[in-house]
Amino acid sequence: MMARNPLLRTALGLAAAGVPVLPLSRGKRPFGNCPACTGNACGGRPNMKTAGACDCPHVCHAWAAATTNPDVIASRPWLAAWQRAAYVAYHPGGAGLTVVDLDNEHAVTWARATLPPTRTVATGRGEHWIYRGTMRSANSVRPGVDIKSRMSYARWLGTGTGTLTDLPSAVRRLVEAEETTRPRGGVVSSPTTVATWNREVATGCRHTDAYVRTGLERGLVKIRACTEQGAGSQAFGVAQFLAARHTTCPGPCGLDVLGEQIVAAAVSVGVPEPYARRAVANGMTTAPGRTA
Ligand SMILES: [Zn+2]
Ligand SMILES: [Zn+2]
Ligand SMILES: [Zn+2]
DSSP states (O other): OOSSSHHHHHHEEEEEHOOEEEEEEEEESOOOOOGGGGTTTOOOOTTTSSSOOOOOOOOOOGGGGGGGHHHHTSHHHHHHHHHSSEEEEEOOOGTEEEEEEEEEHHHHHHHHSOOOEEEEEEEEEEEEEEEEOOOOOOEEEETEEEBBBBOOOOEEEOOBBSSOOOOOOHHHHHHHHHOOOOSSSSOOSSSSOOOOGGGGGGGTTTHHHHHHHHHHHHHHHHHHHHOOSHHHHHHHHHHHHHHHTTTTTTTTOOOOHHHHHHHHHHHTTTOOOOHHHHHHHHHHHHHTTTOO
């Protein structure tokens, strides 16, 4: 029988594909617990961090209620919830997935510069980037970036576009980085002594030394001004801008040396080195007029 409620219909389709689902309220949140489950008085569901024996038929315990069982999803208590619901949510970890939830355009720009492409789904102001594989969930691993996988839920907004790829270490490291306290405020020295740009490495550059050094220094100032996160995307932008200045030079222009300095500046304000390298490499290769 075809479910009449469109959210329930979507939910049953997802469940049949092995994706655990739950209803979300208009406020994009799970419905609250029933009286018996209030304050976790029931002990919680078996799949929760502190496992309990709750088998409440209502949609209690947020993500932990998510299920692929069509009898539960279409049960009377759940039907009541679907009728009040505004969205379908899913439990990414339960489907073997991780969602990188990018809240705004700035976060999306950062992801494009630093993460490998995968399936993406447009959200209100941002995007979900979905990878194959699970990990611990964490909120605000960067400004506007949440990781939703185990013990979490994400809004279902359609299948999106692009090919699902494996969860990269760059995403795993976001949560590890969040767990370690990173020194801030320029007290970090660069990991290695960074070579400075000079004419010897740029024998085929058309520009004057002053032009190249001034351009680089302006870029580094911009990156170092990002005491908050955002330095990664700034590094991407600076690398892209500087590389674009040299598209008509016969080369070599010593761009790798400039790149090292950009990486060091980003690292000095707290960007993990692998991200900084990736951002700079991507900036250099996507500079307008460059082919590789
Ligand atoms: Zn309950
Ligand atoms: Zn309960
Ligand atoms: Zn040049």
